[in-house]
Amino acid sequence: MKKPVNNTLSRRKFIAASAISAGGLALLSVKPALADGILYPPKQYTVQQVIDLIIKEGNLSPIPDTVDTLKSGSANQVVTGIVTTMFATVDIIKQVAKLNANFIIAHEPTFYNHTDNPDWVKDNTVVKQKQALLKKHNITVWRFHDYIHSLKPDAISYGTVKKLNWLPYFKTGEATITIPPVTLQQLVQHFKTSLGIAHLRIIGNPEQKCSRVTLLPGAWGGQEQVGHAEKDKPDVLVVGELSEWETAEYIRDARAMGSNMALIILGHALSEQAGMEYFVDWLQPKLNGVKVSYITTSDPFTWL
Structure with a gap:
């Protein structure tokens, strides 16, 4: 996700507690490695060692007051397998347990608010049940939001663009991409097919033609979305989610006053999860002896 609705603090910059608690032991046993005719056991990692590796390999500096903290489990837990996903849903937790994995790296909150404050709504029975489920399966959850967006390039945006087969048109740090002209209908179909929507x-x-596409996956918030629309003047603004009383009304009025700017709403998880899938390719080669997998967070909505 990117930024919040108007008049709220940036979710990327929001202050929670520091993510990185000290740790260091070992992880998973898979197949031993063979080098110079000598068998070496696979390396083992703790949760903390994996987190530290991500920060080091990503050339990242520790982010003070980040929301990227542990939501369950322990930094010292030895990792038996890693799963990346958008949300650590109840279904995802059960699938992770079946894989004999015990470390979930989730992009978004586990307990329904930005800082994962369990007292956001006091005595929340669903929070308590979910905490018990995580404890039962001995699963550690780490939120990976601020750090993944800090990679160069931003791995969420890069993964989404890669899934769309738009890498030839992509420039790091730029939200607007110029693609060969297509109709809005064709563009919609491309998003549906490429991202599984x-x-x-x-x-x-x-039927209108589109070439300049401003792609803002996640929840940037109305001010950022409208700001990019004003600055970049795209043919179509593509967002993950929005406040209908902000960006949607801006687009409606803009079109009523002669603009041809269109709007496509992908859905929050559906717009960003390709980045968490891509992150498996980024992380797996850096770990010896621990399996990194991706599980799709399913759309929670049913269309009638």
């Missing part, structure tokens, strides 16, 4: 909402004429 069943239904999309749009504002615009399906």
Whole structure:
């Protein structure tokens, strides 16, 4: 996710507690490595060692007051397998347990608010049940939001663009991509096919031509979305989610006053999860002896 709705603090910059507690032991046993005719056991990692490796290999500096903290488990836990995903849902937790993995790296909150404060709603029975489920399966959850967006390039945006086969048009740090002209209808179909999305909402004429695409996966918030629309002047603004009373009304009025700018809403998880899938390719070669897998967070909505 990127930024929040108007008049709220940036979710990327929001202050929670520091993520990185000290740790260091060992992890998983898979197949031993063979070098110079000598068998070496696979390296073992603790949760903390994996986190430290990500920060080191990503050339990242520790982020003070980050929301990227442990939401369950222990930094000293020896890792038996890693799963990346968008949300550590109940279904994801059960799938992770079946894989004999015990470390979830999730992009978004586990307990329904940005800082994962369990007292956001006091005596929340669903929070308590979910905490018990994580404890039962001995699963550690680490949120990976601020750090993954700090990679160069931002791994969420890069993974999404890669999934769309738009890397030839992508420039690190730029949200607007110029693609060969297509109709809005064709562009919608491309998003649906590439990102596995069943239904999309749009504002615009399906037959209008689109070439300049401003792609803002996640939740940037109305001010950032409208700001990019004003600055970049795209043919179509593509967002993960929005406040309908902000960006959608801006697009409606802009079109009423002569603009041809269109809007496509992908859905929050559906717009960013390709980045968490790509992160497996980034992380796996850096770990010896521990399996890194990706599990898709399913769309929670049913269309009637």
